[in-house]
Structures are given as structure tokens and as C-alpha cells.
Amino acid sequence: MLSYPTVRASLIFVAVAIVGLLFADIAITASNPWRDLGNFFLGVVTPNFFSSEGLLTALLRTVAFAFVGVALGSFCGFLLALVYRLLPVRIFCAFIRAIHELFWALIFLQFFGFHPLTGVLAIAIPYSGIFAKVYSEILEEADPEPRRLLPPGTGMVAAFLYARIPDCWEQMRTYTAYRLECGLRSSAILGFVGLPTLGFYLEASFSQGLYSDAGAMLILFYVLIATIPLWVRPKLLPVYILAAPFFLGDGLPIVWGNVERFFTEDIVPAPLRSGEGIAGLVPWLNDLMVNEALPGIWNTVLLTQVALVATGILALLAFPLISNHFGGPVRRTSGHVFLVIARSTPEYILAYILLQLWGPSMLPAVVALALHNGGIIGHLIGRQTNTLRLRPDAPTGFNRYTWELVPRVYRSFLAFLFYRWEIIMRETAILGILGIYTLGFYVDSAIQNIRFDRAMVLILVTALLNIGVDALGRYIRRKLALQTMPTC
Amino acid sequence: MSGFDLSGLKASFGGERVLGPLSLRVREGEQVALVGKSGAGKSTLIRLIHEQVGRNSSLVPQELGLVNALPVFHNVFMGQLDKHPTWYNTLTLIRPFAADRAEVKSLMDELGLGEKLWIPTASLSGGQRQRVAIARAIYRNESLLLADEPVSALDGPRAHQVMALLRDRFATSVIALHDVELALQYCNRIVGIQDGLVELDEPSDRLAPSDIMSLY
Numbered sequence: 013m014l015s016y017p018t019v020r021a022s023l024i025f026v027a028v029a030i031v032g033l034l035f036a037d038i039a040i041t042a043s044n045p046w047r048d049l050g051n052f053f054l055g056v057v058t059p060n061f062f063s064s065e066g067l068l069t070a071l072l073r074t075v076a077f078a079f080v081g082v083a084l085g086s087f088c089g090f091l092l093a094l095v096y097r098l099l100p101v102r103i104f105c106a107f108i109r110a111i112h113e114l115f116w117a118l119i120f121l122q123f124f125g126f127h128p129l130t131g132v133l134a135i136a137i138p139y140s141g142i143f144a145k146v147y148s149e150i151l152e153e154a155d156p157e158p159r160r161l162l163p164p165g166t167g168m169v170a171a172f173l174y175a176r177i178p179d180c181w182e183q184m185r186t187y188t189a190y191r192l193e194c195g196l197r198s199s200a201i202l203g204f205v206g207l208p209t210l211g212f213y214l215e216a217s218f219s220q221g222l223y224s225d226a227g228a229m230l231i232l233f234y235v236l237i238a239t240i241p242l243w244v245r246p247k248l249l250p251v252y253i254l255a256a257p258f259f260l261g262d263g264l265p266i267v268w269g270n271v272e273r274f275f276t277e278d279i280v281p282a283p284l285r286s287g288e289g290i291a292g293l294v295p296w297l298n299d300l301m302v303n304e305a306l307p308g309i310w311n312t313v314l315l316t317q318v319a320l321v322a323t324g325i326l327a328l329l330a331f332p333l334i335s336n337h338f339g340g341p342v343r344r345t346s347g348h349v350f351l352v353i354a355r356s357t358p359e360y361i362l363a364y365i366l367l368q369l370w371g372p373s374m375l376p377a378v379v380a381l382a383l384h385n386g387g388i389i390g391h392l393i394g395r396q397t398n399t400l401r402l403r404p405d406a407p408t409g410f411n412r413y414t415w416e417l418v419p420r421v422y423r424s425f426l427a428f429l430f431y432r433w434e435i436i437m438r439e440t441a442i443l444g445i446l447g448i449y450t451l452g453f454y455v456d457s458a459i460q461n462i463r464f465d466r467a468m469v470l471i472l473v474t475a476l477l478n479i480g481v482d483a484l485g486r487y488i489r490r491k492l493a494l495q496t497m498p499t500c
Numbered sequence: 501m502s503g504f505d506l507s508g509l510k511a512s513f514g515g516e517r518v519l520g521p522l523s524l525r526v527r528e529g530e531q532v533a534l535v536g537k538s539g540a541g542k543s544t545l546i547r548l549i550h551e552q553v554g555r556n557s558s559l560v561p562q563e564l565g566l567v568n569a570l571p572v573f574h575n576v577f578m579g580q581l582d583k584h585p586t587w588y589n590t591l592t593l594i595r596p597f598a599a600d601r602a603e604v605k606s607l608m609d610e611l612g613l614g615e616k617l618w619i620p621t622a623s624l625s626g627g628q629r630q631r632v633a634i635a636r637a638i639y640r641n642e643s644l645l646l647a648d649e650p651v652s653a654l655d656g657p658r659a660h661q662v663m664a665l666l667r668d669r670f671a672t673s674v675i676a677l678h679d680v681e682l683a684l685q686y687c688n689r690i691v692g693i694q695d696g697l698v699e700l701d702e703p704s705d706r707l708a709p710s711d712i713m714s715l716y
Contacts, residue, residue: 157565158578163640164556165582170589174578178569 017492018426022324029321032314038378041371048369055223056230063225066213071232072259074199074209077128079256081135082195086188088136089143096148109141110478112442113198114360115452115471117205118459123274125267128260131207135198139191146187154179192244193237197358200233204360204445208261214361218368226365230357237356278464285465300466304458305473308444308451312477315374315450316437319381323436324429326386327393328418330354334394337402337412351394354387359439364446372447380443381436389428393421427494434482441474451477502643502672503528504553511544511696519544519696526674528643531667533683533704534676536693536715542676545693546648549674553644558637558670560647564629568622572613575621575632576604579640607635610665612658626653634662638669645673651682660685680712 013019042048061067095101117134124130158175203211210229217225244252277285283292332338333347359380366376397417406416444452451474458467489495503526510520519541526532534542543562550559558579566575573596581589592600601617608614611631616624621632630653637645645666651659659679663686666673677683683690684704692700692715699715 155565155567157561157563158567161559161561161565161636162578163580163582164554167581167586167589169586170581170584173590173593174570174574174581175567178567178574181569 018422018494021488021492022426025317025324026321029318032317036314036318036374036378038375039371039373040375041373042369045370051221052223052226052365052369055225056227058224059228059231060222060224061228061232063222063228067225067229067232069261070203070208070210070213070229071236073207073261074196074203074233075236076256076259077131077135077202077207077209078192078195078199079252080132080260081199082139082188082192083253083256084132084136085139085195086143086191088140090147092140092144093147093151096144101144105141105144106479106482107141107475109138109145110438110475110482111138111471112438112452112474113138114201114205114442114445115455115474117202117207118455118467119471121205122278122459122464123271125264125270126206127263127266129266130263131199131202131209132260134202135195139195139198143188143191147184150180150183150187151176189240189244193240193356196233196237197356201358201360204364208263211361215364218365230361234353234356238352274464278462279468281465281469282463297469300469304454304466305451305470307449308441308454308470309473309477311374311448312437312441312444312450312474315377315381315443315448316433316440316481318374319378319385319436319440320429320433322378322382323385323389323432324425326382327389327425327429330386330390331394331397331421332413332417334391335397335417337397337400337417338409347394351387351391354383355391357384359384360442360446363443367446367448374448377440377443377446377448377450381439385432385436389425389432392428393425396421396424423492423494426492427489430485430489430494433485434478437481438478441477503530504549504644506549506552509545509548509552511541511548517696519548522696522698524549524691524698526672528672530672530689531670531687532674532689532691533687534674534691534693535678535680535683535712536699538678540693540715541696542693543648544696546646546674546676550646553646556642557644557646558640558642560633560637560645560650562648562652564633566621566629566632569620571618571620572608572624572632572635573601573604573617576607576635576639579636579638604635604639607639611635611662627655627658630654631662634666638665643671645670645675647673647675649676649678652678680709683712684709 014023092101092105096105113134116137117130120130120133124133154176158179159171162171162175200210200214203209203213204215206212210233214226214229217223217229281293281296283289283296286292330347330351334344334351336344362380362383363377366380370376397420400417400420402412402416406412441451444450444454445456447453451470455467455470455474458464458470505523505525507523508520509522509524511518522545524545534545536542546559546561550557567578574593577592577596577600584592588597591597605614605617608617611634613628613631613635616628621629624632630650634647634650637647647666650666651662654662659682663682666675667686673687675683675687677687684707688704690700690702690704690707690712691698692712694715700712702711
């Protein structure tokens with residue numbers, strides 16, 4: 013077994029996570045966590061849909077922000093995909109997608125304030141970077157033969173429309189639909205920084221202990237996501253996209269003086285602003301690195317590695333739930349429901365809920381990341397096993413799992429896991445806003461203290477860390493010859 | 501100019517010479533059948549000729565090169581994308597013009613696929629797909645045809661019908677064929693390839709099937 017590179021790589025990652033656990037701060041600090049958890053579940057099963065009229069508005073705003081943000085992101089992403097060959101474009105896209113939606117929102121909040129533009133750009137900018145990368149990969153994979161056969165003198169546009177787009181259309185459509193679902197999640201969590209979407213009301217209900225209100229909100233959110241195939245129809249799409257900008261709400265007007273001050277004063281490093289010049293910059297940067305960036309990086313990496321392995325274990329345990337190689341329809345239905353809930357709940361909301369119930373430590377973050385990402389990968393792998401045809405006399409039960417299925421899907425499982433590595437790290441950094449000492453914590457504190465210069469440097473550090481992990485993940489996938497299409 | 505005169509044609513794969521060096525001169529009006537064992541180098545020769553004569557030839561490659569998501573009509577229409585301005589092509593993608601429809605329809609009727617004009621090529625059978633690629637080459641309307649086993653997936657009578665159509669539509673052609681009968685019946689010159697070299701080059705009326713069998 014140890015001679016398999018995939019097994020060796022897995023064991024190295026497990027070992028790193030175990031060592032990481034020794035340093036990680038894993039504890040339940042709340043005085044009565046199980047009672048709180050019980051109350052919360054009681055709230056979910058006794059949802060109160062009528063407590064506040066804000067609920068429907070919040071739902072509408074969540075959908076509106078998602079539509080405008082994703083539509084704008086997919087349009088810009090498509091244009092960028094056409095010139096993605098150019099190195100500066102690739103670097104630019106890697107950079108904008110390495111910064112989490114919430115970080116973008118925190119930045120825009122400082123100068124646009126609570127204007128709808130803040131929420132729209134917070135989604136559209138990182139999504140443009142992601143769309144550019146994925147669209148260009150899909151376009152690359154189009155069969156080159158039809159292009160070679162076109163008569164010489166065919167215009168570039170015609171060649172593109174006939175020989176490239178039709179081949180990619182289905183895949184681009186599927187991916188964009190998947191991204192719309194992600195956009196709904198992103199839009200929901202933007203409420204946690206004050207935009208008028210679901211997260212805002214969820215936080216308000218939670219802080220007042222109104223678990224039934226919170227439960228109603230979560231249930232509506234799941235229904236919204238689960239019914240996407242019903243209400244997002246190709247014919248209705250233009251209507252939604254044209255209507256969405258009118259449902260973003262008014263917010264507060266932009267104060268252009270703030271915008272100017274942000275760029276000319278706020279983000280200029282303090283020593284430069286106070287006239288100390290370059291000489292003052294070194295101790296300033298040194299202090300920032302030693303006291304904030306390094307501890308932030310250490311905790312982010314630690315939490316990411318532990319959460320990555322927990323995600324993998326959960327995915328391997330969860331995929332039989334929806335695999336039709338086991339058990340009956342009842343188990344599969346409940347398995348589907350469990351995985352839909354796990355993957356529809358944004359990590360951030362899961363972590364927020366668990367943090368409220370268990371008290372601050374890395375544990376809620378690890379569980380939240382593992383549940384969400386494990387749910388996604390478990391779903392994809394489970395679906396993949398349903399396409400496998402086993403010989404009629406294949407073993408059943410646990411032997412079928414270990415001998416027939418896991419060996420067959422392990423490579424794509426690893427591919428998905430390494431693909432999500434960067435995503436897990438992005439989320440880990442952002443969970444710091446909830447009070448776990450990852451990079452997001454230091455970014456959030458710097459913003460609270462109105463030290464935007466420090467916040468910008470820390471966001472830059474976070475982006476570079478993400479780009480680094482993305483590159484490492486790609487290197488490992490290439491080394492192990494793992495292939496995956498970007499569908500998760 | 502639909503003939504060509506090429507020399508020094510050669511190709512290697514993985515460091516091993518698979519074709520040539522050989523010369524081939526085809527005059528206007530010559531319809532050449534390339535025959536030989538599979539792996540002898542016929543496909544490679546067709547590809548080399550296509551690269552050398554520029555793209556002013558109608559090509560039917562073995563892998564067809566269809567855009568599977570597009571209907572039959574658009575796959576055929578692609579043969580004349582260079583004849584129209586971009587707006588015309590873009591509009592055709594959404595809603596084809598009546599004149600083009602009629603033209604493509606009559607061509608597809610000749611090939612027995614008139615009923616399938618609006619079906620995506622992905623859902624056609626192998627033989628039907630092959631005829632779509634042939635229709636695209638005919639629609640392109642060059643005087644030189646380069647085709648690599650264009651009728652390999654067609655049954656007897658249909659293969660004869662298509663070969664006759666190709667003979668009538670293209671004054672000059674180079675067609676790789678494994679069917680010796682078809683080669684003798686529809687081409688006026690036979691070039692036999694063996695181990696990457698020309699082993700036989702005669703007008704068809706001076707050959708009998710047995711002369712060609714020695715290549716196999």
C-alpha cells in the first residue's frame with residue numbers, strides 16, 4: 013500500500029494534521045453547550061416564519077445581490093477568459109479571487125459605506141477572477157479539430173461562435189448555475205458585515221436567543237437553494253437579471269469624500285503619512301509582521317490542515333449515504349437531505365452557529381469547514397459511484413466499500429480535496445472575523461481600530477498565502493496525476 | 501490551381517520515420533486513391549498534403565471534426581463561414597436565412613439526410629456523422645478534395661452513392677481508401693503506400709484488384 017504515491021501523500025497530510033492538533037486550540041468553552049445545541053435544534057424544528065417582516069425582504073435582497081453580483085462577475089470573467097493566456101491577466105485574476113468576498117465587502121464598506129454597490133462588487137470581483145479561470149479552462153478543452161477545418165479567411169468572431177462556444181456551452185452553463193448557488197451563499201453571509209441580506213437577520217435573531225426565527229431563516233435558505241432548478245429557468249433568467257438591480261435596496265448614499273480619503277490617506281502606511289518616510293516603514297512593517305501577520309498565518313495554516321483532513325474523512329464516510337451500492341431508498345433519501353443541508357449551509361454560518369453554542373475555539377471552525385466541504389465532496393463522490401457498474405457477484409457491505417468502491421474513487425476524491433484546499437484556506441482566514449485567531453481576526457481588528465493601512469497589508473498577506481496554497485495544490489495534483497474538472 | 505507538386509514529404513513519430521521521404525505530383529483532373537495496409541502512412545500523407553497545399557482544399561479527416569453541440573445545418577454551413585460577414589454568420593447561428601437553408605437542405609437530400617437537418621450531430625450514428633462531414637467538404641466548394649476514409653462507416657449502396665457524388669463534385673482529389681473495389685471504380689489513379697513509401701502508382705484502368713492485393 014505504501015508504494016502508492018496517493019496513499020503516501022494522504023498519510024503525510026494526516027500526520028501533519030495530527031501534529032497540528034497538538035498545537036491547535038480545540039475545546040468547548042461554553043458552560044452548557046449541549047443545552048444550547050438542543051435549544052437551537054428545537055428552534056429549527058419549531059420554525060417561526062412570521063416573527064418579523066424583515067425575513068422576506070432579507071430573502072429578496074439575498075437573491076438580488078447574488079444575481080447582480082454573479083451576472084456581473086460572469087460577464088467580466090468571460091471577457092477576461094478571452095485574454096487569459098496573458099500572464100498579467102492570470103496574475104490579476106489569481107489575486108482578485110484570492111481575496112474573500114467578505115474581505116472585499118470590508119474594504120468597500122470603508123469608503124462606499126452601506127451602499128448596494130458594496131455588496132455587488134464584493135461578489136462580482138472575486139467571482140470574475142474565478143469565472144475567468146474556469147471559463148478559460150473550459151474553452152481550452154474545446155475540440156480543436158473543427159477550428160482547423162474552417163475555411164481560411166473565416167473571421168475571428170465567426171470562428172469563435174461556431175467552432176468554440178457550442179462545444180463549451182453546456183459546461184459553461186452548468187458551471188455558471190453552480191456559481192449562482194455559491195453566489196446565494198456569499199450573498200447570505202454578506203449580512204454578517206451589515207448588508208441587508210439573510211446573515212444580518214440571522215445574527216440579530218441569534219444574539220437575542222430567538223432560535224425559532226433563526227431556524228425559519230435557515231429553512232427558507234435551504235428551500236431557496238434546493239429549488240433552484242425549479243425557479244431558475246433559462247427563459248426567466250433575463251427577467252431576473254434585469255429586475256435584480258431594482259431589489260438591492262437603497263442603502264446609504266456614497267460619500268465621495270470618504271472614497272477620496274480612503275485612497276489618499278487611510279491606506280497609506282502610517283509612517284509615510286506622518287512624514288517618517290521610508291526609514292519609519294521598516295519597524296512598522298516589522299511590528300505588523302511579527303505581532304499580527306505571523307501568528308495569523310500560523311493559525312490559518314494550522315486550522316486549514318486540520319480542517320482539510322477532517323473534510324476528507326467526513327467525505328469518505330458520507331459518500332455511501334447517497335451511493336446506490338448500499339441500503340435502501342429511505343437511507344438514500346435521508347442521506348441526500350443530510351448532504352444537501354451540509355453543503356448548502358455556508359461554512360461561515362455553520363461556524364457562527366457552532367461558535368455561539370460551543371464558545372470560541374478552533375473546534376467550531378474545524379467542524380463547520382469539514383461539514384460543508386465534506387458534504388460537497390461526499391456528494392460528488394457518491395454520485396460518481398452511481399455510475400460504476402460492479403460485477404454481479406461483487407462483495408457487499410463493508411467489503412464492497414473498502415475493496416470495490418474506495419479504490420475506484422480514491423483518485424478523484426483526492427483531486428477534489430486538493431482542489432478545495434485553497435477554498436478551505438480562504439474560508440479559514442475569513443472565519444477569523446468570528447473571533448478565531450486566523451488572519452481574518454487581525455484584519456477585522458485593524459479595521460475596528462481604524463488602521464486601514466495595516467488591514468490592507470494583512471489582506472495582501474492573506475491573498476499571497478492563498479495563491480501559494482493554490483499553486484502547491486496544483487503541483488501536488490500534477491505530481492499525483494490527478495485530473496478534475498472544476499465542478500466543485 | 502487544384503493540382504499540386506510536393507516533394508520531400510516525410511514524417512516521424514517518436515523518433516521513428518513513419519512516412520517518406522516521398523514526392524507526389526497530382527495534376528488537375530486526377531482523382532487519386534491512396535491504398536495500403538492500415539498503419540502504412542495514408543492518414544499521415546493526407547495530413548501532410550493538407551498542411552502543404554495551404555488550406556485551400558476541402559478536407560474530410562478521419563475524426564470528422566464536427567461540432568457535436570450544433571445541428572447538422574450549422575456543421576455544413578461552417579464550410580462557407582469565410583464567404584459572409586460576421587453579422588451574417590452570427591445571425592445564421594440564431595436563425596438561418598432561407599436561401600442557405602434551401603441550399604444545405606438539397607445537398608443533405610442528396611446524401612439522404614434531409615430529414616435530420618436540425619438535429620445536433622452528437623445524436624447521429626457514425627455513418628450519418630460521416631455524411632455530415634462530407635457535406636461540409638462539398639459545401640465548402642474547393643476544387644481539391646482531401647479525404648481520409650470518407651465512407652468507412654457507410655454500407656455498400658450508400659458508399660457507392662457518396663463516392664459517385666465526390667467524383668462528380670471534385671475535379672481533383674486524393675482519397676485514402678481501404679476498399680480496393682471502390683478505389684478502382686471511382687478514382688482514375690491508384691497510389692499504393694507500403695511502409696511509408698510509394699510502392700505503386702498507376703492509372704486505375706491498367707490495374708486489376710489482384711495487382712493491389714500485393715500491398716496487403
